[in-house]
Amino acid sequence: MSATLIPEAGAPAGVTMRRNFWRGVWRVLLRKPSRMAGVVIIIGFVFMGVFGPMFYPDHLPDDPNAITQPPSWEHWFGTDPQGRDVLALVITGSRYVLLTAAVTALITVVVGTAIGLFSGFKRGRWDTVLMRLTDMKLTIPGLPLLLVLATVWKFGSPLQMGLVLGLLGWGGVARAVRSQTLSLRERGFIEAARGLGLSTRHIIGKELLPSMAPYIAMNMLIAVTGAVYSQVGLFFLGVLPYESDNWGVMLNLAVFQAGAMVTPNALGYLLAPLLAILLLTLGIVLVVDAMDEIFNPRLREE
Template identity: 35%
Template structure:
């Protein structure tokens, strides 16, 4: 009986089905996109959208209605102030003002910390010593009392001036961190190779050092943003804030002067306080996520702790569970030994 020959089709190397591996970008996003980061970004985005888009859809925050200290209603969603101004309109414009101050301060603080920290750490020598001395002097100065003293001596406190005062007192800590990281990076092989190749210092700093400092600089920017918003709210709450600009701190200041807490007007002071808390929570979650990206130990610590707890629970279950088979074997062996 003859068998028909089997035809074998050649398979080209490119036509074989190979499992597709996720790209590096997708894997990095999966590793970075933690729940805390997503929640933090969501809170910050919602707050920012309210401050950017909200003023276009609300009434004039200075317009006075018929009645003052009215509770929330269909006409005024968050009630009115003592003089009859709409709280929602004031909150929208105050959100924009506080975010503007925070972004200006965070940007100035980032530039100052990068200049003194990165430049001093890379150049070394007397430049590093001089920059470190100046940074340490600024760092030991008390921030809030210094802002109060400067703000009390300045009569026309505009938005840029208050932002400059806040930036002066909030860059030194980030500069020390950037300096220590720069001291570690400048002795690495690729930086030494760039020096040997004749690259100029400004190109080495901008191409070789700064890209490796982006996570640290991002964390410093977020922390400076939180500090600026809280500092501005503190200055405005005591009457030393920005003139002519609505902020969360100014809303709290006017609510305090009008004794809104005593009169039961919670709708006047709770919304700005809640906005400060929500934005601060969102920025803090983002900052914690950035710290986890910078330091892998913080990212793997929760997983290691969960594994340790599971191992301890399994050990406790094994120790508490009676071993019937072993006890029967021990009793049988003892009887045979006696016999």
């Protein structure tokens, strides 16, 4: 029998390890029903963002006979001042919000991780230069910069919005990853790899990065929530041009146009996007809790 096989399983060692890992993930998720609920919530939002807008026209039609109606069986969260179904607006607006959040999280984690890993491993002059750049980045106020950019850039695409938010948000991740790298670089397996003369690229890509993958994955999920809050807040404040089906614009129009704070009929128009944001955040928090136990042996219950 080949040395790469496990006699008991009769399968390659790598396959057996992956199978055991996913079994452990499944056990951790089942240990607390709330964690499975978090997974279902995130999958539901992904499905809504990808497929939900396909069931509606690009521009929802106005209905003068149903202006600012309260919740009913026909319109679960009521209608807006143009007579459009609020739930439909939340669904069609989810794609912009979620795609922006995904792009933001990807850029934040990729840039922050690359700088943090390289800086923490190389130390010396590279570490000094990269960390000074990171410190400069952290001192740049994001909101005033976005106000300036909004005068020349309309952010009509979620990719544009995600790019800007991502480039503004990688500093904290770079600092955190650098701290983790400084701790890991003194471990025995890293010292052994350096003693064997392996390249920096190999050590970072094959040794350090896999060890930090769980930490990076959790940072990506957390970055998603930060991106959702940032873009919704900017649209709510009126800093960015309106997208009629964006959650932040819905909040702005609900408060300042429909008078949701004083008009009971418009309350659903305000609550629907708020509930969507809170539910998405709850799902991410529950999944991060599960990931923390999966990848932190000290938290695993016997």
